[in-house]
Amino acid sequence: MPLDFAKPTPPSEDKRWKVVQATMRRNGNHHDALIETLHTVQESFGYLDDDALRYVAAALRVPLSRAYGVATFYHFFRLKPAGKHTCVVCTGTACYIKGANQILDSIQQAYGVKPGETTADGQVSVLTARCLGACGLAAAVVYDGEVAGKQGAAETLNRLQKWVEQ
Amino acid sequence: MTFEELIQLAAEEREKQAAFQHTIRVCVAAGCLSTGSDKVVEALQKEVAARGLKTTCQVKGVGCLGLCSVGPLITVDDAYCRNVTPEDAAEIVDRLGDRPAERLHIASEMPFFARQQKIVLENSGVIDPERLEEYVAADGYHGLLHALTEISPAEVIAEVTKSGLRGRGGGGYPTGLKWSTVAKADGGGQKYIICNADEGDPGAFMDRSVLESDPHRVLEGMAIAGYAVGADRGYIYVRAEYPLAIKRLRAAIRQAERAGLLGNGIAGTTFNFSVTVRLGAGAFVCGEETALIASIEGKRGQPRPRPPYPAESGLYGQPTLINNVETFANVPPILRKGGAWFASIGTERSKGTKVFALAGDVQNTGLVEVPMGLTLRDVIFDIGGGVPGGGFKAVQTGGPSGGCIPAEYLDYPVDYESLLKLGSFMGSGGMIVIADTACMVALARYFMEFCMSESCGKCIPCRVGTAQMYGLLTRITQGQATAADLQLLEEISDMVRNTSLCGLGQGAPNPVLSTLRYFRNEYEAHISQHTCPAGKCKMGADLAQEVA
Numbered sequence: 001m002p003l004d005f006a007k008p009t010p011p012s013e014d015k016r017w018k019v020v021q022a023t024m025r026r027n028g029n030h031h032d033a034l035i036e037t038l039h040t041v042q043e044s045f046g047y048l049d050d051d052a053l054r055y056v057a058a059a060l061r062v063p064l065s066r067a068y069g070v071a072t073f074y075h076f077f078r079l080k081p082a083g084k085h086t087c088v089v090c091t092g093t094a095c096y097i098k099g100a101n102q103i104l105d106s107i108q109q110a111y112g113v114k115p116g117e118t119t120a121d122g123q124v125s126v127l128t129a130r131c132l133g134a135c136g137l138a139a140a141v142v143y144d145g146e147v148a149g150k151q152g153a154a155e156t157l158n159r160l161q162k163w164v165e166q
Numbered sequence: 167m168t169f170e171e172l173i174q175l176a177a178e179e180r181e182k183q184a185a186f187q188h189t190i191r192v193c194v195a196a197g198c199l200s201t202g203s204d205k206v207v208e209a210l211q212k213e214v215a216a217r218g219l220k221t222t223c224q225v226k227g228v229g230c231l232g233l234c235s236v237g238p239l240i241t242v243d244d245a246y247c248r249n250v251t252p253e254d255a256a257e258i259v260d261r262l263g264d265r266p267a268e269r270l271h272i273a274s275e276m277p278f279f280a281r282q283q284k285i286v287l288e289n290s291g292v293i294d295p296e297r298l299e300e301y302v303a304a305d306g307y308h309g310l311l312h313a314l315t316e317i318s319p320a321e322v323i324a325e326v327t328k329s330g331l332r333g334r335g336g337g338g339y340p341t342g343l344k345w346s347t348v349a350k351a352d353g354g355g356q357k358y359i360i361c362n363a364d365e366g367d368p369g370a371f372m373d374r375s376v377l378e379s380d381p382h383r384v385l386e387g388m389a390i391a392g393y394a395v396g397a398d399r400g401y402i403y404v405r406a407e408y409p410l411a412i413k414r415l416r417a418a419i420r421q422a423e424r425a426g427l428l429g430n431g432i433a434g435t436t437f438n439f440s441v442t443v444r445l446g447a448g449a450f451v452c453g454e455e456t457a458l459i460a461s462i463e464g465k466r467g468q469p470r471p472r473p474p475y476p477a478e479s480g481l482y483g484q485p486t487l488i489n490n491v492e493t494f495a496n497v498p499p500i501l502r503k504g505g506a507w508f509a510s511i512g513t514e515r516s517k518g519t520k521v522f523a524l525a526g527d528v529q530n531t532g533l534v535e536v537p538m539g540l541t542l543r544d545v546i547f548d549i550g551g552g553v554p555g556g557g558f559k560a561v562q563t564g565g566p567s568g569g570c571i572p573a574e575y576l577d578y579p580v581d582y583e584s585l586l587k588l589g590s591f592m593g594s595g596g597m598i599v600i601a602d603t604a605c606m607v608a609l610a611r612y613f614m615e616f617c618m619s620e621s622c623g624k625c626i627p628c629r630v631g632t633a634q635m636y637g638l639l640t641r642i643t644q645g646q647a648t649a650a651d652l653q654l655l656e657e658i659s660d661m662v663r664n665t666s667l668c669g670l671g672q673g674a675p676n677p678v679l680s681t682l683r684y685f686r687n688e689y690e691a692h693i694s695q696h697t698c699p700a701g702k703c704k705m706g707a708d709l710a711q712e713v714a
Contacts, residue, residue: 034464039406039445066465073466073622074447076406092368093562093598094525096612130450130616132407133371135525135596136197136234136532147200149237 008058011051016044024059031062034070038077047078075130083118083125085144085163087156092131094138099152103139104128106153107160123164167426168434169311172302179303187222188262190214191241192250193291194227195378196410197371197532202251203227203238209252210240213259223262229379231291233278234532241291246272246279277548278530283511285519286495287535290379295414298421301382307427309501310386313393314435322394323349326497328505330517335362335453335490336564336593338516338582344487347477348395351485357397358486359388360476361494362458363404363411366450367565368616370596372521373491375533377404377411380495381418385441387494389428390501392439395487400441403458406448416443450566450620454668455480455488457622468624469668490594492521512538516581520595526562527601529554536580543576546599557602560684564593566613566620567673569680570606589680591673605702606685607692610677611639617674628671631662635678642689645696645705652689656682 010017023040027033037060041052048071057067071077087107091100104115107126111119118125134140137149143159167175183189192198192207210225231239236248242258247270250258257267265271274280284290293300301307313322327342348357361384365373377384388400404412419441422428430438444462451457452467459481461467480486496518500508512518516538522545525531529551536545546552546561560570569590571578578584582592600609618632638655641647659675666672682689691699698705 032462032464035447035461036445036464039447062464069466070464074449076446076448093565093596093612094369094531096368096609097526097598097600097604129407130366130448130620131368131370132196133365133374134197134200134234135369135371135523135598137200137237138525138531140200147196149197149200 008055011055019044020056021059024056029060031060034060034062034067035074038067038071042077047081049079080118083122085123086125086127086142087160088127088129088132088142089115089156090132090134090138090140090142091128092135092138094135095131095140098138100139103141103151103153103156106157110157111160111164119164121164123166124160169315172307172311172433175299176303176305176308179299183300183303185221186224188219188224188243190223190225190258191228191231191291192225193229193231193237193239195230195375196408197230197234198237198239199410201237203240205252206238206240206250206255209255210259213255217259219259219262223259226294227296228292229290229295230287230375230533232282232287232532232534233272233530235530236272242266244274246274248272278532278534278551281540281544281549282535283519283537284535285499285508285511286376286383286492286521287379287533288499289383290375290533293380295379295381296417298382298418298425298427301380305502306382306498307386309498310389310393310427311433313390313501314433314437319349319394319396322390322501325505326394326500329496329500329508330505330512330515331493331496331500331508332516332582333490334492334496334520334594336567336591338592341489341493344477344489345391345394347475348397348485348487351478353485356399356482356484357395358481358484359392359395359397359400360455360458360462360481360486360488361388361400361402361491362453362455362488363402363408363491364446364453364458365405365408365491365594366453367594367596369523369525369562369598370565370594371523372533372595374408374411376491376495376521377408377415381411381415382422383495383498384415384491385418385422385428387489387497388441389432389439390497391487391489391494393437395485397487398438398440400439401444401462401481402441403444403446403452403462405446412443412445419443449622450616451622451668451670454670457668458488459486466622468622469670471667492595513579513581515583520580520592522595522597524550524597524599526598527553527556527604528599538581539579541577541579542571545580545597546576550599553599553601558599559602559604560600560606562590562598562600562609562677563596564591564673564676565596566616567591567669567676568593568596569676570600570609570684571680572684589676589683591676603700603702605643605698605700606681606688607639607643607698608700608702610681611636611643613677614639614674617670621670621674625665625667625671627662627665628667628674631658631666631671632674634658635662635675639678642692643698643703645692645698645703647693649693652693
């Protein structure tokens with residue numbers, strides 16, 4: 001006889017949970033859909049908080065430890081909200097050769113943030129990526145989802161300056 | 167769609183294309199898009215419309231044209247143009263039928279274009295990746311329907327075996343052999359096909375380009391594989407970092423399903439095949455096949471010991487065929503033109519072509535497809551145009567598990583065996599050129615940092631060994647190491663290589679070992695003279711913070 005599980009309710013009334021539920025339903029609410037569902041949560045809310053992880057784990061009937069394990073294992077998932085703007089510096093080999101480290105150093109000098117951190121005013125998050133596949137245009141930096149090629153420290157600081165001044 | 171209907175569709179589309187006197191193709195793959203090629207398409211379309219040429223000249227977005235370094239790239243009929251801006255649109259349309267302006271024109275006789283031989287990329291930069299009809303007009307899905315309606319699964323495998331195709335993901339395992347193992351496996355019915363598009367090697371972007379430029383080709387290859395081994399479900403595991411590839415792949419799957427080229431009862435036969443896209447989430451180790459399977463199952467991507475190999479017990483414990491994007495992309499032409507044709511290209515043991523992503527300190531960065539057996543010198547200097555304004559030091563192949571090959575071996579042919587002999591390996595096809603201004607110890611440290619942070623932590627040699635090696639390399643680049651440290655580094659390299667669970671750990675020492683083999687003097691200069699010959703390392707600088 002199948003066990004009767006209560007269907008968990010989403011953490012809030014937020015409409016975006018409907019999108020998350022749709023992803024789970026599309027995958028038959030099967031525990032395999034954990035990564036797919038977390039992708040949807042992050043797309044909808046920007047990051048994964050404790051409530052979201054608890055809810056997804058309960059809805060897909062996986063232990064919370066596994067949901068947390070997956071969320072922390074993969075670099076793509078964020079457990080903290082990002083800043084208003086994000087600047088992703090590619091640190092793949094081609095970009096390394098073309099000076100990605102100098103870009104990161106200059107950002108750290110100018111704003112005091114290391115990769116993975118957000119400026120104190122919450123304006124800019126600085127992240128790194130393991131190769132964006134834009135190696136032909138190294139060094140590559142993604143400003144708010146838009147890939148820019150052939151970047152150097154000066155170009156990057158210029159862009160960040162504009163964001164901060166806003 | 168039956169075979170006759172497919173041929174009919176191809177003929178109609180070819181007729182439609184032939185009606186245009188001129189075709190302007192604009193690269194809208196990720197590289198050129200980031201330089202604004204979408205605006206170029208708009209501007210060209212506007213100019214064409216303004217002159218009332220819409221019926222005689224078509225402007226379309228196409229996949230990668232290869233020479234990423236001078237994007238946005240376009241072709242006007244057969245002529246290549248570089249660095250095109252929206253402001254150039256009027257002039258380009260004015261000069262239709264004539265030679266393009268000199269400042270834009272790139273001679274197609276230049277070795278970068280002339281020396282390539284395209285099989286995997288035959289449609290890249292030619293067809294619109296978002297239209298099924300154009301792929302069909304380029305003989306797309308003909309291989310699949312030929313297989314389904316005219317030959318048996320065993321004959322498909324025989325053809326692939328005859329072609330001599332080997333896995334393009336790096337290992338070079340014979341594809342025909344892998345297929346026949348899965349075909350023979352008894353899984354109580356259910357088998358799976360997985361396409362590995364988790365192109366994690368930094369410096370490699372071949373798979374991204376294939377998926378963005380010609381997604382149907384990969385789907386067709388997977389379906390043919392499904393028919394050959396008796397699988398009816400396929401998964402494509404794509405990196406989440408490739409949003410455009412994911413979008414085009416999903417669109418292609420929908421189109422193929424609607425046309426009855428994927429789904430149930432393909433081409434009126436009893437063969438069913440469905441494809442699902444699964445997104446990676448930024449873990450390099452997921453390129454390893456057992457880790458990839460765990461990730462598709464929604465778990466942490468940690469590898470497990472083999473055997474059993476996925477061919478016997480893979481996804482959900484069922485027999486599973488895993489091939490790389492480029493391997494699948496080679497399959498449709500093999501079915502269309504025959505295994506013997508494919509086997510006539512390349513060297514004795516490495517057949518066909520290989521796509522390389524040329525990057526780093528090289529004039530012509532971008533994507534090239536060359537027959538196996540060309541020398542490294544041909545690829546880097548003739549096709550790649552050499553190092554701009556400097557001397558060549560080494561070329562790095564195979565990503566973080568590969569090695570650095572110095573100048574004296576430039577005349578070695580590029581094939582699986584030769585690269586292995588040089589202490590590197592083919593890998594997925596990243597080829598990063600390093601100028602003589604680089605410090606090889608710092609480069610080895612860079613790769614070790616990568617492997618250390620990408621280690622999944624399951625087995626101790628990899629988890630602890632890479633951290634120890636990174637620490638030693640850091641000491642060397644700070645000028646604080648002793649000769650004993652170098653010896654220890656070599657001992658740990660040997661241990662990590664021989665005792666790690668999966669390819670990530672087994673390959674992690676390769677950058678160290680290959681740089682030690684060819685550039686030992688640089689290590690020794692750091693240690694005994696406390697100087698960096700390239701002047702890149704800050705001696706005594708407090709890099710130790712980064713370790714913590």
